[in-house]
Structure formats: structure tokens, C-alpha cells
Amino acid sequence: MRTSRLLFLFLLLVPLSLQAASQGRRPSSTGxxxxxxTRELDRLHKAALESTYAYSQLAHLTxxxxxxxxxxxxxxxxxxxxxxxxxxxxLEVRLEPVSVPHWVRGIESGEIVQFQGQASGITQKxxxxxxxxxxxxxxxGFSAEVAVVDDFDQLNRLGRTAISGxxxxxxxxxxxxxxxxxxxxxxxxxxVVYRGGGPTQAARLGAVACLVRSVGSADYRLPHTGSTFYAxxxxxxxxxxxxxxxxxxxxxxxxxxxxxxxxxxxPQTLSNExxxxxxxxxxxxxxxxxxxxxxxxxxSWDLGTGAIDDGAGVSAAMAAAQxxxxxxxxxxxxxxxxxxxxxxxxxxxxxxxxADHSAELKNHVAAIESDLGAGHPTGILAHIDRPGLEVLQxxxxxxxxxxxxxxxxxxxxxxxxxxxxxxxxxxxxxxxxDSRTYFNYHHTAADTLxxxxxxELAENCAVMALLAYTLANIPEPPxxxxxxxxxx
Amino acid sequence: MRTSRLLFLFLLLVPLSLQAASQGRRPSSTGxxxxxxTRELDRLHKAALESTYAYSQLAHLTxxxxxxxxxxxxxxxxxxxxxxxxxxxxLEVRLEPVSVPHWVRGIESGEIVQFQGQASGITQKxxxxxxxxxxxxxxxGFSAEVAVVDDFDQLNRLGRTAISGxxxxxxxxxxxxxxxxxxxxxxxxxxVVYRGGGPTQAARLGAVACLVRSVGSADYRLPHTGSTFYAxxxxxxxxxxxxxxxxxxxxxxxxxxxxxxxxxxxPQTLSNExxxxxxxxxxxxxxxxxxxxxxxxxxSWDLGTGAIDDGAGVSAAMAAAQxxxxxxxxxxxxxxxxxxxxxxxxxxxxxxxxADHSAELKNHVAAIESDLGAGHPTGILAHIDRPGLEVLQxxxxxxxxxxxxxxxxxxxxxxxxxxxxxxxxxxxxxxxxDSRTYFNYHHTAADTLxxxxxxELAENCAVMALLAYTLANIPEPPxxxxxxxxxx
Numbered sequence: 001m002r003t004s005r006l007l008f009l010f011l012l013l014v015p016l017s018l019q020a021a022s023q024g025r026r027p028s029s030t031g032x033x034x035x036x037x038t039r040e041l042d043r044l045h046k047a048a049l050e051s052t053y054a055y056s057q058l059a060h061l062t063x064x065x066x067x068x069x070x071x072x073x074x075x076x077x078x079x080x081x082x083x084x085x086x087x088x089x090x091l092e093v094r095l096e097p098v099s100v101p102h103w104v105r106g107i108e109s110g111e112i113v114q115f116q117g118q119a120s121g122i123t124q125k126x127x128x129x130x131x132x133x134x135x136x137x138x139x140x141g142f143s144a145e146v147a148v149v150d151d152f153d154q155l156n157r158l159g160r161t162a163i164s165g166x167x168x169x170x171x172x173x174x175x176x177x178x179x180x181x182x183x184x185x186x187x188x189x190x191x192v193v194y195r196g197g198g199p200t201q202a203a204r205l206g207a208v209a210c211l212v213r214s215v216g217s218a219d220y221r222l223p224h225t226g227s228t229f230y231a232x233x234x235x236x237x238x239x240x241x242x243x244x245x246x247x248x249x250x251x252x253x254x255x256x257x258x259x260x261x262x263x264x265x266x267p268q269t270l271s272n273e274x275x276x277x278x279x280x281x282x283x284x285x286x287x288x289x290x291x292x293x294x295x296x297x298x299x300s301w302d303l304g305t306g307a308i309d310d311g312a313g314v315s316a317a318m319a320a321a322q323x324x325x326x327x328x329x330x331x332x333x334x335x336x337x338x339x340x341x342x343x344x345x346x347x348x349x350x351x352x353x354x355a356d357h358s359a360e361l362k363n364h365v366a367a368i369e370s371d372l373g374a375g376h377p378t379g380i381l382a383h384i385d386r387p388g389l390e391v392l393q394x395x396x397x398x399x400x401x402x403x404x405x406x407x408x409x410x411x412x413x414x415x416x417x418x419x420x421x422x423x424x425x426x427x428x429x430x431x432x433x434d435s436r437t438y439f440n441y442h443h444t445a446a447d448t449l450x451x452x453x454x455x456e457l458a459e460n461c462a463v464m465a466l467l468a469y470t471l472a473n474i475p476e477p478p479x480x481x482x483x484x485x486x487x488x
Numbered sequence: 489m490r491t492s493r494l495l496f497l498f499l500l501l502v503p504l505s506l507q508a509a510s511q512g513r514r515p516s517s518t519g520x521x522x523x524x525x526t527r528e529l530d531r532l533h534k535a536a537l538e539s540t541y542a543y544s545q546l547a548h549l550t551x552x553x554x555x556x557x558x559x560x561x562x563x564x565x566x567x568x569x570x571x572x573x574x575x576x577x578x579l580e581v582r583l584e585p586v587s588v589p590h591w592v593r594g595i596e597s598g599e600i601v602q603f604q605g606q607a608s609g610i611t612q613k614x615x616x617x618x619x620x621x622x623x624x625x626x627x628x629g630f631s632a633e634v635a636v637v638d639d640f641d642q643l644n645r646l647g648r649t650a651i652s653g654x655x656x657x658x659x660x661x662x663x664x665x666x667x668x669x670x671x672x673x674x675x676x677x678x679x680v681v682y683r684g685g686g687p688t689q690a691a692r693l694g695a696v697a698c699l700v701r702s703v704g705s706a707d708y709r710l711p712h713t714g715s716t717f718y719a720x721x722x723x724x725x726x727x728x729x730x731x732x733x734x735x736x737x738x739x740x741x742x743x744x745x746x747x748x749x750x751x752x753x754x755p756q757t758l759s760n761e762x763x764x765x766x767x768x769x770x771x772x773x774x775x776x777x778x779x780x781x782x783x784x785x786x787x788s789w790d791l792g793t794g795a796i797d798d799g800a801g802v803s804a805a806m807a808a809a810q811x812x813x814x815x816x817x818x819x820x821x822x823x824x825x826x827x828x829x830x831x832x833x834x835x836x837x838x839x840x841x842x843a844d845h846s847a848e849l850k851n852h853v854a855a856i857e858s859d860l861g862a863g864h865p866t867g868i869l870a871h872i873d874r875p876g877l878e879v880l881q882x883x884x885x886x887x888x889x890x891x892x893x894x895x896x897x898x899x900x901x902x903x904x905x906x907x908x909x910x911x912x913x914x915x916x917x918x919x920x921x922d923s924r925t926y927f928n929y930h931h932t933a934a935d936t937l938x939x940x941x942x943x944e945l946a947e948n949c950a951v952m953a954l955l956a957y958t959l960a961n962i963p964e965p966p967x968x969x970x971x972x973x974x975x976x
Contacts, residue, residue, distance in 0.1 A: 066610065076607075080607075122561050252551055
């Protein structure tokens with residue numbers, strides 16, 4: 001899951017429940033779906049909750065393949081593996097080319113080499129990791145004095161005199177209380193601005209390197225990586241995330257007197273690599289030209305094995321197709337499984353798809369993406385117009401029995417990869433997941449298979465499969481914009 | 489806190505509360521302490537709960553000094569620092585020599601280089617850390633096939649044919665449920681036998697290296713170090729702890745087919761170093777020859793900064809003396825603060841003290857040690873005889889207001905450093921702490937200052953200070969053995 005303004009979505013959530021939408025009218029629970037569709041969805045629901053298919057796919061992606069950073073051998077292996085699996089399911093599979101960045105992590109080390117009360121021969125080791133896209137220090141590293149700031153305002157108040165020649169630490173604390181109350185994305189958005197923009201802001205004032213406090217809720221000396229974005233018109237300085245504990249240490253010692261850090265980062269940005277979105281169609285019977293996307297992103301960060309971000313999403317998307325096939329169901333519209341490439345550090349896959357398929361987007365009825373882990377889903381988050389909410393009510397009634405019956409409308413895109421489609425007017429959906437622990441592990445070495453509960457992953461598969469099958473079969477799927485003004 | 493059979497203590501807890509001991513009689517709450525002592529303890533209690541002294545000491549030990557493994561520059565700096573602080577308090581301070589091991593961590597890396605379903609060019613990196621005392625691999629490491637076992641029985645059933653030439657992984661899972669219910673020490677004891685004895689057991693069957701699943705409850709890709717013990721009559725093979733996640737990965741892949749790991753560990757065992765127990769006396773007024781020890785251990789593992797293990801214990805012991813001095817109180821017996829050296833990998837300090845002071849141990853009325861972090865104390869754990877429990881009842885009544893009024897008797901020593909004294913018949917005490925999260929951090933890089941709550945540390949200081957002052961002043965302190973048979 002990536003830094004993006006679109007992640008403000010929870011701030012924008014329309015507090016409009018399904019129940020509220022249908023206030024005053026009490027339609028029979030699934031009355032507006034055909035009896036046949038209702039029966040099929042019930043079968044799909046039961047099968048999805050009992051299925052271990054997605055978990056076995058996730059196990060392979062994480063344990064037999066591993067981290068899948070764009071441009072890596074593992075990402076290439078994952079493309080071949082997912083394509084092969086989807087072919088085995090009988091889908092029409094193609095690989096659509098995407099040129100992706102190829103950034104590789106190198107040595108990364110840091111230590112506090114001068115501080116108040118320092119005894120002879122003692123330094124303090126730091127636990128840190130380079131931010132994605134960071135430039136390198138010299139091979140032997142360098143030392144500089146530290147300036148600690150809480151935010152951009154404080155940085156700018158200090159100004160060039162105080163910042164020039166320094167290693168700047170942005171010590172913005174991730175709001176754990178907020179995350180523990182289910183508002184992890186909000187907490188993330190508050191802090192991630194320093195990871196994204198901190199290096200450039202510090203460099204504009206003459207800083208020689210930038211550290212950020214890890215954007216996440218772990219307190220296990222665990223650094224969180226993620227992309228940083230250099231402005232073209234500012235110097236590019238090496239950038240790393242220190243753990244929460246190390247940020248505390250640096251800040252405490254800086255408050256006591258002058259402090260110097262020696263920093264070594266040797267990542268490399270290599271030439272772009274050819275890669276692919278994996279696209280697999282389960283052709284519609286009566287309206288094959290109309291497309292419904294169900295997706296997750298196949299690339300991951302390099303520290304963990306990309307289980308919650310986003311092996312789970314890809315596996316759930318694959319499972320949607322597998323379950324529909326296994327039950328012998330036939331969608332009227334085409335269900336297109338997409339395993340996106342390069343969500344984490346470029347969004348090249350999503351951009352390429354939107355560009356390559358621009359002429360066909362009017363035939364895209366909706367796009368579903370799962371990219372917030374595999375926590376228990378309480379329902380569906382939708383970027384659709386208000387009337388669409390009522391159309392989906394019977395689906396909410398069916399999903400209610402697995403605790404996933406809430407359908408909430410928001411005002412922005414609900415997934416990074418489907419945001420270019422959203423911009424083109426395609427309705428967007430995602431599972432509405434329990435994300436309370438997501439940012440403990442997100443972008444860390446601890447994003448591993450054990451963080452996914454097989455049961456909860458199956459619940460997410462149920463949401464993805466039933467939503468996809470519904471959107472592929474109901475006469476009038478919800479739209480992003482009112483029909484009169486929509487692009488399609 | 490160290491591996492030791494003595495840690496079975498909770499299994500042996502005499503389920504005898506203070507209330508039960510005094511069943512049928514209802515003495516006035518503090519009726520058996522003199523009014524003066526009661527007033528003094530009340531003042532001490534209030535002062536301890538308001539004091540930030542221990543936390544500031546802990547901050548210095550962890551942040552300005554850092555990890556304090558025996559033989560390191562940091563351990564030497566800590567000795568000087570604590571001695572200086574205790575002198576500043578007006579105590580009679582001396583450094584008593586201890587020869588300590590000097591083991592230094594080197595490069596440590598591992599990767600799975602062959603496994604089922606492996607795509608070209610892909611290996612799986614492991615997160616691991618050398619066990620304390622481990623011998624090294626060659627500088628370039630070596631590769632070998634893996635054998636995964638859950639326990640010693642399974643190892644022995646497999647036998648030499650299956651184990652010879654292999655890297656053995658002991659995959660014993662730490663019982664998190666047990667720990668979360670307050671039985672962390674029991675859970676630890678169940679698993680730590682593989683860390684301590686696994687390498688030797690595996691080597692006896694021809695294994696070339698030994699991995700153990702980290703002994704602890706973290707699931708943040710965090711390896712837990714700790715001592716391993718080589719038998720003299722078995723080959724010494726390199727030994728490391730992998731994280732819980734990596735143990736899962738290795739086990740899952742091993743179940744699918746042959747698996748090879750490349751392991752590199754370059755720790756070194758250097759010559760023993762001279763070091764010291766820091767001993768500081770607050771002389772008793774009327775019975776200065778009678779000694780009451782209040783203590784923690786000054787050395788720590790090298791990955792974290794030794795906050796919960798055991799900077800907190802040392803700081804609380806220092807605070808006991810500081811609080812008594814600050815209030816102008818005068819113990820009748822001598823209160824001896826000890827910062828023990830080398831608890832973690834040798835217990836040399838504790839052994840040296842018991843040997844050097846063997847002739848005086850008959851004058852040691854009791855020894856207090858805190859070495860299970862700084863979680864909220866619910867009271868006191870005591871290795872004393874049953875009648876002693878009643879003697880302490882008034883103290884329990886006073887501590888009750890801060891939630892620390894429970895006094896529990898156990899059948900074995902209550903701290904590693906005071907275990908030689910226990911063996912010599914000296915009554916032993918420790919705070920009875922909330923250890924539910926202790927083994928999340930114990931022996932890891934995440935044992936850092938933020939894991940200690942200032943409020944809870946102050947509560948522990950209250951227990952240590954009031955217990956020390958009580959034992960230094962009541963006419964007949966509880967004894968370890970009935971008076972008739974005790975060594976003193």
C-alpha cells in the first residue's frame with residue numbers, strides 16, 4: 001500500500017449505511033436480485049468461506065517466491081507463477097508490458113558517534129533502513145551533526161543556518177491510538193508526508209541526509225521502508241527510516257547537546273526493467289465486452305515477503321475467479337483478474353493499463369482492489385454514486401452472515417492501482433478491512449505469511465468473489481457518477 | 489535474565505497468600521511494626537511513587553551508555569557511572585573484581601539457498617542472530633541441508649544418519665498463551681532448553697550447525713539472543729536464533745522437499761576481561777555488621793540497550809538507597825546496593841561475591857534482586873520460611889495502596905545473581921512483576937528505554953525501597969530456613 005493523497009478516503013467517508021439509504025422502505029432481503037443470482041451468491045459465499053485456495057497461493061507467493069520488489073527476480077518469478085495459475089484455472093491470460101524502476105538496497109548502517117555523556121570508545125548503533133528510491137552515501141558513509149524536528153514548520157523555522165550541513169531527523173510520531181481505533185490510514189497519512197517529502201524539504205535548506213521516524217505502529221525496533229519522492233529542482237540526499245526507538249534515542253541525546261551520526265547507505269538505482277501486469281479474463285457469457293476488474297498488486301517491498309501488502313490482495317483476486325470457476329458459474333460480464341505491477345514505487349502498472357486501455361474504459365463497469373491487508377472485512381467500501389448503494393443492498397444482506405454486510409460510500413478512489421480508472425470515471429470498490437494491526441507490519445521485514453489469518457483471508461475472498469460476481473451479473477451496476485454526466 | 493532451572497520458581501509457588509497465612513487472626517493492619525517504622529515506610533512509599541530518580545538513571549544507562557555485555561567498553565563505563573552515582577549519594581562504594589568472558593558478535597547472515605519450487609536466481613534471506621558464546625563458521629560461511637525438529641525426542645528418533653552433516657533447527661514454539669496469562673517464565677523455561685542445550689545435542693549426532701526458534705513472544709521478525717552452553721565432551725558447532733517467522737519459513741519449506749541453508753556467523757571469544765561488581769553500603773546505625781542486599785544486574789545483552797533486562801533492576805536498587813538517603817532515614821542494618829556483573833553469560837559476579845564473602849554470609853539477613861523487567865508489581869516474591877510471611881504482613885498492608893500488597897512464598901531462589909546466596913541459606917526476595925510482555929522484548933534489539941513505564945518503574949522502586957528498609961529495621965527478619973537449622 002502506497003503513500004497517496006487518496007488515502008484520505010476515510011476522512012471523506014460518507015457516513016451513510018445501507019440501512020440509512022433504504023430508510024423508510026423495507027425491501028425483502030435479497031428481493032432485487034434474481035432468485036438464480038441469489039442462489040449462486042449463497043453457494044459462492046459458502047464455498048469462499050471454506051476455501052483454502054487463496055491461502056495456498058499466498059503461501060507460495062511469500063514463502064516459495066518471497067519479496068517481490070519491482071525489477072527483482074522474485075517479481076519476475078511471481079509474474080510467471082500467477083500467470084500460470086490463472087491459465088490453469090482456464091482463464092484467458094496475457095502479460096501486458098510495464099517498464100518498472102529497479103532500485104536495490106545495499107549496505108545500511110548508522111551510529112551515533114558523538115553525544116553528551118559519551119564514554120571513551122562508545123558509540124550507539126542505530127537500526128535503520130533506506131527509503132525506497134534513496135540515493136547513496138559514499139561507500140564509507142559520512143558523519144554530520146544532527147538536527148531533530150517534529151514537522152515541516154519546525155524545519156522551516158530553524159531555517160538554512162541551522163539545517164545546512166546537518167542530517168535532519170523528522171521525528172513525527174505515528175498516532176497509535178488512532179490506528180488502534182481503526183483509523184490506521186489517517187494515522188499513516190499524518191506521518192507519511194515526511195517520508196515522501198522530508199528529504200526534499202530538508203535538502204532545500206542544505207541538509208546532507210534525511211532520517212525519518214518509521215511510519216508505523218511497531219515498537220519492536222523494526223524500521224518501515226517505503227518510497228520517498230525527490231523533487232527535480234532540489235538536491236537528492238540519502239534518506240532512511242530509523243525505528244521508533246532509535247528516533248527517541250536520537251531526539252533524547254540531541255536535547256542534551258551536540259550529536260553526530262555516521263550514516264552509510266549504498267542502494268543503487270539500476271536501469272528500468274521490463275515487467276508485466278498479469279491480466280486474466282473469465283469471459284462473460286452475454287456481455288463479454290463489459291469488464292469488471294478484481295485485483296491486488298503483485299509487487300511488494302523488499303524487507304518482508306509481502307503477505308499483507310499485497311500478496312493477500314492478489315491471492316483474494318485469484319480466488320474470486322477460482323471459486324466462480326470451481327462452482328461452474330458463468331458471469332454475464334467479463335471478470336478480469338489483474339495482478340498489478342509496481343504499485344509500491346511508481347504505480348507504473350496502473351498507469352500503463354489506464355493508458356493502454358483508455359479507449360475501452362467506457363466498457364469497464366467497475367474495478368475492485370484489495371490493498372489493506374487481510375483483516376476481517378466488515379463490508380465493502382465503494383466510490384459510487386448514492387443510488388448505487390441501494391442496488392447493492394441485497395449483496396450486503398448476503399454478506400451479513402459472515403460479518404461483512406456493511407457497504408459504505410466514500411468520495412475518492414479506494415485503491416492506488418485503480419485510481420487512474422477512478423479518474424476516468426470507473427466505479428471503485430474494496431473490502432472494508434480491520435486495519436488495526438496493519439501498520440504494525442506494513443513495509444517491514446515482519447510482513448510475512450503468519451500475519452494473515454486463513455479464516456480472515458477467506459472472508460476477504462468472499463467479499464471479493466461475491467462483489468465481482470454481483471457486478472458482473474446485475475442489470476444496472478452502480479456507477480461512479482450519475483449516468484447523465486458519467487464518461488460512460 | 490538468564491536461563492536457569494531456578495526459573496521454574498513459578499511452578500513451585502506456594503499458593504499461600506498473606507491473607508491465608510494470617511487466617512483466623514486479624515491483626516491491626518500495621519500493628520507489628522513500630523509506629524516510627526510505619527511512619528517512615530509511609531513517607532518512603534509516597535516519595536518512591538513520586539520519584540523520577542530511577543528512570544533518569546535508567547535513561548543514562550540505556551541511552552548514554554547503551555548495551556552492556558560483559559567485557560565491553562559499555563559495561564566498563566557503566567561500572568564507573570554507577571559507582572560514581574552511588575558515591576554521590578554518600579554511600580561507601582567499592583568495586584569488587586570479577587573476571588568476565590568477552591564474547592563479541594560478528595557478521596551474522598543466513599539464507600535458504602535451495603528449496604522446493606525455487607525460481608532461478610532466488611534465495612530466501614533469513615533474519616537471525618548468533619547465540620551468546622557461539623563459535624564461528626568459516627568467514628565465508630557454509631551451506632548444508634536442513635533438518636527441522638520440534639524437540640529433543642524427535643532429534644533422537646531421527647538419529648545420526650538423518651542429522652549428520654545437517655544444520656538442525658529446533659522449532660519449539662514459545663507458548664504465547666501461557667505468557668499472556670502471566671506465566672511467561674514457565675513458557676520461557678519450556679523453550680529455552682533448546683537454546684541452552686540444542687547445539688550440543690545436535691552436535692552429538694553430527695550436526696554442523698544449530699538454529700533455534702527465538703525463545704520469546706515477539707512476532708516482529710525479531711531474533712532473541714541468549715547464552716548457549718557447550719558440553720566439554722561434544723563438538724562445538726555454530727549456533728544462532730532465527731525469528732519465529734523464519735523458523736516457520738524453514739519448517740514449511742523443509743516439509744516440501746530438500747532445503748539447504750547458507751550460514752555465516754563470525755563471533756569471537758576473546759580473552760577474559762577484568763570487570764567488577766559495584767558494591768555500595770548505606771551503613772546501618774545499630775547493627776552495621778548485618779547486611780541486606782538490594783540489587784539488579786548491570787550487564788546486558790548486546791542487541792538492545794538493556795532497559796528491562798536489567799537496567800530497570802539496577803536503577804530500582806540504586807533508587808532504594810537514594811530515597812532512603814533523601815528522606816534522611818537511617819537503617820539499623822546495612823543496606824548494600826549491588827550492581828552485579830555478568831549475569832547474562834556466566835554469573836561470574838554472583839559467584840565471585842558468594843566466594844569472596846563466604847565467611848560473612850551468616851551476617852547477610854536477606855538479598856533482594858529485581859530481574860524480570862519493570863512491569864507493575866503486585867507484591868513481593870519471597871524464598872523464606874512460612875513464619876516469615878506473617879512478619880511481613882504490615883509491609884503488605886502499606887504496599888497495598890499502590891497495588892503491590894501480595895506477598896508470595898516460593899520454594900526456590902528468586903533471582904539468578906542471588907542464587908549462590910540462596911544456596912548458602914540467605915533469604916531471597918524479588919518484586920512480583922507483571923511479565924506479560926517481558927518476553928516480547930527480552931534479549932532482543934527492542935529491549936530499550938521506551939519499554940519501561942516511568943510510573944511502573946517507580947512502583948517497583950517502592951517495593952524495593954520499602955522491602956529493603958523493612959528488612960533492615962524489623963527485629964526479626966524472615967529467614968530462608970527455620971532458625972534451628974539455618975546456617976545463620
